[in-house]
Amino acid sequence: MASLTAAPGAGLTPGDLIDAWDIFFFSPQSGAVSALVRIALGLVLTADAVLTWREAPFTLSPRGLYSDAAYRSARTGRRLSLFRVLPPTESAARTVVGLYLGASIAFMIGLATPVSAVVAVVALASIHFRNPLVLNSADVLLFHLLVYALFLPSAQVWAVDAWILDRDPQTLVTPWALRLIQIQIAVVYLRTAFWKLRGRPWRDGSAVYRVLSLTTLRRHALPKALRRPPVYRALTWGTLVYEIGFPLCIWVAPLRWPLLAVAVVFHLSMAWFLRIRLFQWVMLAGLVAYLPPADITRWLL
Amino acid sequence: MIGTTAKVLISVFIVAVVYYQWAWDLPEDSVLRRSLRPVRRHLVRLGFGHTWQLFAPRPPAGRGEMQFEIVGRDGRQYVVPFPLPSYGPGWGHPGTRVMKVRQRLVLGNVPRLRRSLSRWLVDEHLPQGPARGRDWSGPARVRCVMTRQLPPPLDDLTATPPPPGRREVFTLELPPP
Numbered sequence A: 001m002a003s004l005t006a007a008p009g010a011g012l013t014p015g016d017l018i019d020a021w022d023i024f025f026f027s028p029q030s031g032a033v034s035a036l037v038r039i040a041l042g043l044v045l046t047a048d049a050v051l052t053w054r055e056a057p058f059t060l061s062p063r064g065l066y067s068d069a070a071y072r073s074a075r076t077g078r079r080l081s082l083f084r085v086l087p088p089t090e091s092a093a094r095t096v097v098g099l100y101l102g103a104s105i106a107f108m109i110g111l112a113t114p115v116s117a118v119v120a121v122v123a124l125a126s127i128h129f130r131n132p133l134v135l136n137s138a139d140v141l142l143f144h145l146l147v148y149a150l151f152l153p154s155a156q157v158w159a160v161d162a163w164i165l166d167r168d169p170q171t172l173v174t175p176w177a178l179r180l181i182q183i184q185i186a187v188v189y190l191r192t193a194f195w196k197l198r199g200r201p202w203r204d205g206s207a208v209y210r211v212l213s214l215t216t217l218r219r220h221a222l223p224k225a226l227r228r229p230p231v232y233r234a235l236t237w238g239t240l241v242y243e244i245g246f247p248l249c250i251w252v253a254p255l256r257w258p259l260l261a262v263a264v265v266f267h268l269s270m271a272w273f274l275r276i277r278l279f280q281w282v283m284l285a286g287l288v289a290y291l292p293p294a295d296i297t298r299w300l301l
Numbered sequence B: 001m002i003g004t005t006a007k008v009l010i011s012v013f014i015v016a017v018v019y020y021q022w023a024w025d026l027p028e029d030s031v032l033r034r035s036l037r038p039v040r041r042h043l044v045r046l047g048f049g050h051t052w053q054l055f056a057p058r059p060p061a062g063r064g065e066m067q068f069e070i071v072g073r074d075g076r077q078y079v080v081p082f083p084l085p086s087y088g089p090g091w092g093h094p095g096t097r098v099m100k101v102r103q104r105l106v107l108g109n110v111p112r113l114r115r116s117l118s119r120w121l122v123d124e125h126l127p128q129g130p131a132r133g134r135d136w137s138g139p140a141r142v143r144c145v146m147t148r149q150l151p152p153p154l155d156d157l158t159a160t161p162p163p164p165g166r167r168e169v170f171t172l173e174l175p176p177p
Helices: A014-026 A032-059 A068-073 A090-109 A113-130 A137-149 A160-164 A176-197 A200-204 A207-212 A229-249 A253-273 A279-290 A293-300 B004-023 B031-035 B037-045 B095-107 B111-125
Strands: B063-072 B077-081 B139-149 B165-173
Touching: A014 A176, A014 B004, A032 A090, A032 A113, A032 A137, A032 A176, A032 A279, A032 A293, A032 B095, A068 B111, A090 A113, A113 A137, A137 A176, A137 A279, A176 A200, A176 A229, A176 A279, A176 B004, A200 A207, A200 A229, A207 A229, A229 A253, A253 A279, B004 B031, B063 B095, B063 B111, B095 B111, B095 B139, B095 B165, B111 B139, B111 B165
Parallel strands: none
Antiparallel strands: B063 B077, B063 B139, B139 B165
């Protein structure tokens, strides 16, 4: 141990690592980025609640495709959920979704922020448990980000709470929950790239061609002039390069803004070409966590 | 701003969360993934089960059509395509949810979904609707069939696409009402 802590210049010491950990997770910074994450996440939650309201007769109703009897006999029917204590009616489903919508809006505007975040988590978990068979990665990621946001000091600025309690917008906050969101987004990219590299279509360059041939999900076809094998291959391999490069390079300060610009183009392009509900918007909300706090404070506070 | 004790406790929490984030979706045989086995059930119960296999490892392709052949007790047969619920255009196109249900039916052993979906189709989507005739004696069997038309290979985009593949996803005998 002594040899580890001695010898300056011989590499990282445990003390250096502890300092780096302390700076990364606990060094106070402006609450502006956390507030922007809350607003972006709140917008996506609100959109999700509106869509869930429209989908409820199909996905959540006791007479929907996953009946109340099927739900109660399944393992998910035994999880902590508002649906367990509510009667199996259409209006009960509407009540839970309404609660989710109200909590999402309150969270977005920073009204009773900790309470609204908890209510949103409970309502969203209940909705997910009621019919897990229709969930996709966007639903799961949204739930994760919302849970991390429970710990986010996000109502210091641009929030009704801040206005009511007359909070000083310049007060610094600890960013550890923001870091968890950043790490989660990085892991999503790295893990999906890991799984993609195990598939032949991603290695041989045909994956994007396959995805864009899915009539169920395609919103817009690629322009005719671009429907060529080299373009499909470039898009496939470019996706892999982005999904591996972004999480590794985003921590390098000079690369942050260029990479965020690439990320926005990447996700908006996918939203243009594919109907994958809110996945791109959930990712974009998560990417807000990477905004450099110094720049945001200088420009917006 | 934060005391040392609080920092230590939060740090333990951070390590646990980052470990979970990293290890959860690793392959089945991974040591890190297996180490989560004691807490896996509890985390799933709380809604933290996940996978990030987005269009991976092998994305689906082409035009997939799922249809249901419903045979009544009187021998009449109805063919019902997987109905897209109609709630208008926009970002929340129902195809996203429908596709996920189809995927579950094709890939998974989901007997509850099969039963529930079959009942839903009979109740809501038979051509005659609720007024399907006085002699309707209920459904006897539901057969789910998937047809998939793959696109031509990437290296020969002008080639004739391969003939559509058709497979039975499940057949469910329904008890009398």
